[in-house]
Amino acid sequence: MNWLVTGGAGFIGANFVHHLRRTSPGDRVVVLDALTYAGSLENLADALRDPHVRFVRGDIADRAAVSALFAEETFDVVANFAAESHVDRSIEDPGLFLRTNVLGTQVLLDAARRAGTPRFHQVSTDEVYGDLPLDRPDLLFTEETPLHASSPYSASKASADLLVLAYHRTYGLPATVTRCSNNYGPYHFPEKMIPLMITRALADQPLPVYGKGENVRDWLFVADHCAAVEAVARRGRPGEVYNVGGRNERTNLDVVRTVLRELGKPESLISYVKDRPGHDLRYGIDPAKIGRELGWEPKTRFEDGLRDTVRWYLEHRGWWEHILSGEYRSYYERMYGDRG
Numbered sequence: 001m002n003w004l005v006t007g008g009a010g011f012i013g014a015n016f017v018h019h020l021r022r023t024s025p026g027d028r029v030v031v032l033d034a035l036t037y038a039g040s041l042e043n044l045a046d047a048l049r050d051p052h053v054r055f056v057r058g059d060i061a062d063r064a065a066v067s068a069l070f071a072e073e074t075f076d077v078v079a080n081f082a083a084e085s086h087v088d089r090s091i092e093d094p095g096l097f098l099r100t101n102v103l104g105t106q107v108l109l110d111a112a113r114r115a116g117t118p119r120f121h122q123v124s125t126d127e128v129y130g131d132l133p134l135d136r137p138d139l140l141f142t143e144e145t146p147l148h149a150s151s152p153y154s155a156s157k158a159s160a161d162l163l164v165l166a167y168h169r170t171y172g173l174p175a176t177v178t179r180c181s182n183n184y185g186p187y188h189f190p191e192k193m194i195p196l197m198i199t200r201a202l203a204d205q206p207l208p209v210y211g212k213g214e215n216v217r218d219w220l221f222v223a224d225h226c227a228a229v230e231a232v233a234r235r236g237r238p239g240e241v242y243n244v245g246g247r248n249e250r251t252n253l254d255v256v257r258t259v260l261r262e263l264g265k266p267e268s269l270i271s272y273v274k275d276r277p278g279h280d281l282r283y284g285i286d287p288a289k290i291g292r293e294l295g296w297e298p299k300t301r302f303e304d305g306l307r308d309t310v311r312w313y314l315e316h317r318g319w320w321e322h323i324l325s326g327e328y329r330s331y332y333e334r335m336y337g338d339r340g
């Protein structure tokens with residue numbers, strides 16, 4: 001199989017490339033990534049030495065560059081991970097999210113349609129469903145839950161999902177979509193909550209918890225998400241959406257306290273700051289369909305996954321210290337400077 005993995009230098013995309021090299025060493029993987037602030041070749045270091053892996057720097061919204069790549073290569077699967085992925089940044093600059101997440105997806109869909117690519121897989125998010133109330137733990141998102149996006153990020157991902165499904169219905173493009181809950185694990189960019197809290201706690205800096213810390217997310221170890229994407233891209237039914245989740249709902253405060261315990265740091269580091277505008281209260285995923293049809297289940301217990309993740313950050317200080325010394329520092333000042 002020849003895979004096109006867009007966004008393969010980012011958090012989940014890089015984990016997916018490493019995953020494919022383990023599960024399918026005979027497959028070829030072409031990574032297309034623009035290397036924005038969130039992407040780095042460091043995330044692919046070993047993989048890039050493998051002759052089965054090719055890296056191409058390019059923008060999924062650049063029609064000419066994408067056409068040129070599809071003229072050079074014949075792909076069996078396109079797995080589209082490339083996106084602007086951080087909700088807080090989408091509140092600062094929605095336009096960039098529409099360009100990459102919506103128009104970029106359309107450019108890839110057109111290229112796959114013209115080339116007759118046998119499978120287009122869109123990596124989407126549970127955020128397209130909006131949120132659930134905190135006092136109704138019985139409610140979960142199913143694939144039938146109406147789209148009800150809250151942030152410019154989730155609105156852009158919902159738009160892309162609709163385009164993917166429309167290309168399936170209108171043009172017969174064999175496309176699938178996965179909508180996954182919050183991932184954590186190695187290579188997670190330290191603007192996202194879990195790595196932000198780990199790296200700041202290690203430096204004894206205040207941990208900015210939005211609002212009261214009572215919002216709930218369903219955390220899934222990234223390796224489990226990668227296995228779900230591979231299963232759906234290979235065996236999922238075209239035109240179908242599959243929810244992916246960890247059956248592991250936690251309040252943010254619970255997660256932050258667990259991180260502090262793992263690191264042996266005091267809870268006095270927690271600092272409550274102004275809430276995120278439009279902050280989704282709770283995500284709760286029902287992953288029954290992917291279990292029933294493809295036999296996928298989350299395998300990693302949160303306590304084990306979080307311990308491994310904390311260890312990874314302890315053992316890869318150079319990776320995140322390099323990030324924290326760059327452009328990211330001015331972002332942190334802009335985003336959190338007057339929030340306390």
Ligand code: NAD
Binds near residue numbers: 040058061
């Ligand atoms: P990330 O921000 O860590 O990585 C995104 C990658 O895409 C980076 O390598 C970046 O350079 C690349 N990219 C951005 N714009 C591009 C463009 N125009 N052209 C080519 N490459 C571009 O994101 P992530 O957390 O790894 O998320 C990957 C995908 O999974 C996204 O589509 C996201 O919506 C989805 N998702 C993420 C989570 C999560 O918890 N992180 C959960 C569910 C779904």
Ligand code: DAU
Binds near residue numbers: 086181182213215283
């Ligand atoms: O649910 C899937 C989504 O999960 C993905 O589609 C997104 O790409 C990914 O970024 C993630 O979105 P969230 O907004 O849930 O993740 P984030 O890590 O930004 O925040 C997790 C929770 O922690 C959320 O309730 C906001 C809160 N938070 C976040 C940050 C960055 C804080 O309390 N403090 C912070 O500094």
